[in-house]
Amino acid sequence: MRVPNQLIKDLAPKKFDKRGVIWTIFLTVIIIIGIVAYIDQLIKGQEVTNMRDYALWGIYISNFVFFVATSFVGSVTVAILRLTKNSWRTPLVRIAEIISVAAIIMAGITIMIDMARPDRLLNLFVHARLQSPITWDVVIIPTYIVLSLLLLYFPLLPDLAILKGPLEKTQPRLSKLYGKLSLKWTGSKAQKVLQEKSIRIIAIMIIPVGLLLQTIDAWLFSTTYRVGWDSSNFAPYFISGAFVAGVGALVVVIYVVRKVKKLEEYITDSHFDKLGKFLVLACLTYLYFNINEYFMPWFTAKKDEMVHLETLFTGSYAWLFWFVILGGLVVPILVLLFKKGRRPKSMFVIGILVVLGSWWKRFIIVTPTLLHPFLPIQGVPESWRHYFPSLHEWLITGATLAMAFLIITVLVRYLPVIPIQRTADEQQMLQSSKKSES
Amino acid sequence: MEKNNKKTRRKFLDKGLKLGLVSAIGGIGLAKLSSKLSANTNNESGETLELMTTDGTLIKVDSSEVVEVEHTQDHDKKYNVREGMPNRKFVMVVDLARCKNALVCQSACNKHHYITGDNAWIKIYKMQESKDTAPYFMPTTCQHCDHPPCVTVCPVDATFKRRDGLVLIDNERCIGCRFCMAACPYSTRVFNWNEPDQGDITLNMDMYQHEYLSPEYAGMPSLKGTVDKCDFCPHFVKNNELPKCVEVCPNNVFYFGDKYEDVVSNSDETVRLSELLEERAGYRLMEGLGTEPSVYYLPPKDRLVDFEEALKNYKEFESVEKPES
Numbered sequence: 001m002r003v004p005n006q007l008i009k010d011l012a013p014k015k016f017d018k019r020g021v022i023w024t025i026f027l028t029v030i031i032i033i034g035i036v037a038y039i040d041q042l043i044k045g046q047e048v049t050n051m052r053d054y055a056l057w058g059i060y061i062s063n064f065v066f067f068v069a070t071s072f073v074g075s076v077t078v079a080i081l082r083l084t085k086n087s088w089r090t091p092l093v094r095i096a097e098i099i100s101v102a103a104i105i106m107a108g109i110t111i112m113i114d115m116a117r118p119d120r121l122l123n124l125f126v127h128a129r130l131q132s133p134i135t136w137d138v139v140i141i142p143t144y145i146v147l148s149l150l151l152l153y154f155p156l157l158p159d160l161a162i163l164k165g166p167l168e169k170t171q172p173r174l175s176k177l178y179g180k181l182s183l184k185w186t187g188s189k190a191q192k193v194l195q196e197k198s199i200r201i202i203a204i205m206i207i208p209v210g211l212l213l214q215t216i217d218a219w220l221f222s223t224t225y226r227v228g229w230d231s232s233n234f235a236p237y238f239i240s241g242a243f244v245a246g247v248g249a250l251v252v253v254i255y256v257v258r259k260v261k262k263l264e265e266y267i268t269d270s271h272f273d274k275l276g277k278f279l280v281l282a283c284l285t286y287l288y289f290n291i292n293e294y295f296m297p298w299f300t301a302k303k304d305e306m307v308h309l310e311t312l313f314t315g316s317y318a319w320l321f322w323f324v325i326l327g328g329l330v331v332p333i334l335v336l337l338f339k340k341g342r343r344p345k346s347m348f349v350i351g352i353l354v355v356l357g358s359w360w361k362r363f364i365i366v367t368p369t370l371l372h373p374f375l376p377i378q379g380v381p382e383s384w385r386h387y388f389p390s391l392h393e394w395l396i397t398g399a400t401l402a403m404a405f406l407i408i409t410v411l412v413r414y415l416p417v418i419p420i421q422r423t424a425d426e427q428q429m430l431q432s433s434k435k436s437e438s
Numbered sequence: 439m440e441k442n443n444k445k446t447r448r449k450f451l452d453k454g455l456k457l458g459l460v461s462a463i464g465g466i467g468l469a470k471l472s473s474k475l476s477a478n479t480n481n482e483s484g485e486t487l488e489l490m491t492t493d494g495t496l497i498k499v500d501s502s503e504v505v506e507v508e509h510t511q512d513h514d515k516k517y518n519v520r521e522g523m524p525n526r527k528f529v530m531v532v533d534l535a536r537c538k539n540a541l542v543c544q545s546a547c548n549k550h551h552y553i554t555g556d557n558a559w560i561k562i563y564k565m566q567e568s569k570d571t572a573p574y575f576m577p578t579t580c581q582h583c584d585h586p587p588c589v590t591v592c593p594v595d596a597t598f599k600r601r602d603g604l605v606l607i608d609n610e611r612c613i614g615c616r617f618c619m620a621a622c623p624y625s626t627r628v629f630n631w632n633e634p635d636q637g638d639i640t641l642n643m644d645m646y647q648h649e650y651l652s653p654e655y656a657g658m659p660s661l662k663g664t665v666d667k668c669d670f671c672p673h674f675v676k677n678n679e680l681p682k683c684v685e686v687c688p689n690n691v692f693y694f695g696d697k698y699e700d701v702v703s704n705s706d707e708t709v710r711l712s713e714l715l716e717e718r719a720g721y722r723l724m725e726g727l728g729t730e731p732s733v734y735y736l737p738p739k740d741r742l743v744d745f746e747e748a749l750k751n752y753k754e755f756e757s758v759e760k761p762e763s
């Protein structure tokens with residue numbers, strides 16, 4: 001089970017090149033600007049946002065929902081492909097795990113940004129009430145963070161042990177850190193059995209927990225009476241939407257990582273082809289739930305529902321709505337159904353479209369509904385009848401997105417993005433099977 | 439031997455003395471008790487009174503047993519703020535036929551609760567269900583639902599339902615997530631997006647600190663990053679006064695009262711709640727949602743004022759008058 005040196009050379013984390021440094025500095029600057037804006041929001045209160053008593057939730061919440069959705073990629077690709085023994089997943093899973101960890105951590109932070117009294121955060125534990133969907137979120141998000149971290153960490157153990165060696169002379173500190181984190185991994189049989197078992201347990205656990213996470217996220221909305229949220233379709237609608245957002249993000253990040261790290265030999269066109277099929281499955285499922293969500297109320301045409309649907313179909317949110325539906329779902333489906341469309345480059349473009357569509361999709365789920373309450377909006381300034389995020393909201397939201405990118409960047413920098421040990425094992429197995437054939 | 443004898447004798451004397459003392463005290467006590475008992479039986483008047491206990495059963499008591507006790511003034515006021523006044527169930531009735539959109543309730547409420555934002559707690563909506571139905575004005579307060587959706591979704595029990603029917607907010611606990619506002623179908627909740635500038639109230643804060651920093655006096659003071667709303671003025675109600683809007687309305691639109699007592703009153707008259715609702719076909723807003731509001735509405739039939747005339751007062755974009763600067 002020795003690992004070929006070439007493999008280590010190819011897959012071991014490398015120092016940033018110039019682009020990497022510029023990218024990291026760029027992200028850091030955006031984060032600092034966002035933190036300054038957030039401090040200003042803490043001092044002045046949330047009047048610096050464009051949220052008001054009617055549009056009482058805005059992009060903080062829709063961004064939160066986006067992060068939660070994206071974090072689903074860990075459950076889907078890693079756990080489900082693992083349990084169904086799809087071996088093409090090997091070079092993709094680590095990146096999926098990294099995205100998952102970054103997204104769910106940022107979800108936790110983003111929801112706190114929306115809280116107007118973060119100084120009273122502890123009340124959520126001290127005075128917790130179990131029937132509030134927010135309390136369910138308080139339980140499920142940390143659970144998912146822990147599971148995602150473990151699902152990233154346990155498969156890393158052999159790789160960390162491998163990386164310790166070559167770095168001993170050049171970077172002794174890093175080598176020591178890898179050594180410590182590898183938890184004295186030697187690759188003995190007993191260790192392997194234990195590791196295999198632990199990963200299996202977490203992979204099985206993270207599927208129901210991931211489904212619950214998306215479900216609770218949907219229930220934050222559908223536990224209210226509001227037109228546009230009060231829908232029994234919401235939980236599966238959110239789960240399939242999370243499937244789309246997660247796999248879309250995975251495609252984009254994998255394309256960039258492959259290009260920057262020159263991993264074309266390991267992440268091949270056929271991997272993109274498979275991912276493309278996976279993504280089109282996700283999009284078709286999501287399209288189905290979208291049709292359920294919009295077609296039924298349109299068909300029965302209840303008055304309140306029609307007011308809501310008209311703002312989406314032809315009203316002030318029409319541009320966004322049709323971009324999300326056509327650009328974020330229909331076009332990707334049409335392109336990805338063809339083999340030519342599943343080539344890396346076109347997949348990258350489609351991936352970006354899907355992620356953008358997914359982000360704006362959450363926006364048009366959250367805000368338009370709030371602007372159509374049961375009683376008419378009267379007696380408040382005219383500006384309260386519309387909502388578009390303020391500069392503060394954009395800066396802070398930009399910072400949360402930059403933070404997610406920074407977590408991904410740092411993890412990609414210091415961790416082997418393609419499992420080294422596993423790739424070596426698979427190559428060996430391939431060779432031995434070839435030998436036995438000949 | 440001699441020593442031993444002395445000891446036992448001393449012990450005997452000691453014990454005897456103690457026993458004697460105890461029996462003497464006991465004897466005096468018994469004598470006093472028996473004399474009291476005999477005195478009572480001696481004083482029996484033979485007259486009996488029929489009395490009703492608090493749970494409604496009739497009992498007979500000898501008249502000599504009936505003693506006057508001091509009347510407790512604050513009997514109704516001693517209760518847990520989160521549990522509410524015992525044996526009360528507060529309701530409001532809004533007579534839409536009388537509403538002239540005078541806006542007196544709104545401005546009085548704004549002033550009394552030191553509302554400084556852009557969204558009043560009392561709203562007077564211009565309503566018209568469809569093109570062919572009559573337009574009318576509809577004041578809304580918090581509906582103080584018996585199944586309050588806001589309370590269900592609150593993660594920290596900051597907004598709570600009391601036994602006397604009130605839904606109140608503990609602004610010291612609210613974390614500002616605004617889930618209650620999303621859950622309320624009546625759009626009754628108002629958020630403090632910034633530090634409220636409540637003028638004289640913040641000046642007098644020290645004075646009010648002890649008495650008013652309570653969910654029973656909403657807006658006193660309003661806190662940044664927390665939710666406010668109509669509280670049915672429990673600070674008045676517990677002193678047997680009417681809520682501010684009920685008291686000031688020049689057209690007697692609002693009735694306020696106790697459902698258990700089956701009476702509601704405005705500043706002019708007191709009427710039976712059940713009769714009023716029956717005669718005037720009272721209804722509640724969005725009954726179909728199952729929120730069970732505590733506010734009843736009487737249909738806008740035979741209106742006192744022409745709609746067009748009332749429309750003059752209507753301000754589409756303003757509910758809190760700003761001091762001219």
